Amino acid sequence: MRDAFSRVVEQADKQGSYLSGEDINGLSALIADSNKRLDVVNRLTSNASAIVSNAYRALVAERPQVFNAGGACFHNRNQAACIRDLGFILRYVTYSVLAGDASVMDDRCLNGLRETYQALGTPGDAVASGIQKMKDTALGIANDSNGITKGDCSNLMSELASYFDRAAAAVV
Structure with missing residues (x-):
């Protein structure tokens, strides 16, 4: 990195x-902008469990065919892997925000991820949808101006969004 x-x-x-x-x-x-970056990383890290679980629940509601009997993520083991993978992606997004660079996410998280999902029969577009759901929640949390360093955060929010978009594009 x-x-x-x-x-x-x-x-x-x-x-x-x-x-x-x-x-x-x-x-x-x-x-x-370093204090703003630290604020964003702290907020995302503090809310990681909620970001991931809410995205997972919304994904299940949106695509029940993937999670019901016969779907790619039907078994508990596959569902746990889905939650784990969303958590990994969020963690690497926070690393990227802190560094101001996506290379760590590319190298250690996204490289080969599409091929892994294809081999497992997991629809990449469903994973991408879950990532977009995390993005929406994360941007809401990170962009809340209460209790953080004041100032214009629009560039940082665009950067944050771009890391989620990069991850979503990597799996389809």
Whole structure:
């Protein structure tokens, strides 16, 4: 996993140049927003169980054919795996928010996930729907302005949404 600082230094080194004013301004903005990132990660982590379980319940209600007899996730073991996987994805989304980089999620969570679901006969679009449900709940929790660092969080919320979108796209 590379953080934003490592990426900027690596890129400048490859070009054999000093950090540009744009690079330094971008890193300064990241530092200024670090408390907001920590607030978001703390909120998501504190509410992880509810985010995952609510997404799972909504997914079961939306796609009962997947969870009823004959469905890909009928057995308790498969249902537990679904909940576990949603939790893994949420955890890696929080890592990505903290780092400001999706590479850890790509490398350690999403790489090969589509193929795994295909091999298990699990419909990727159902998993993607569950991820989108987590996204909706997580954005609501993260965007609540009570008790967090004040300021414009629209870019951070867009970034957070993009990590969920990236995960959903990886499974279909």
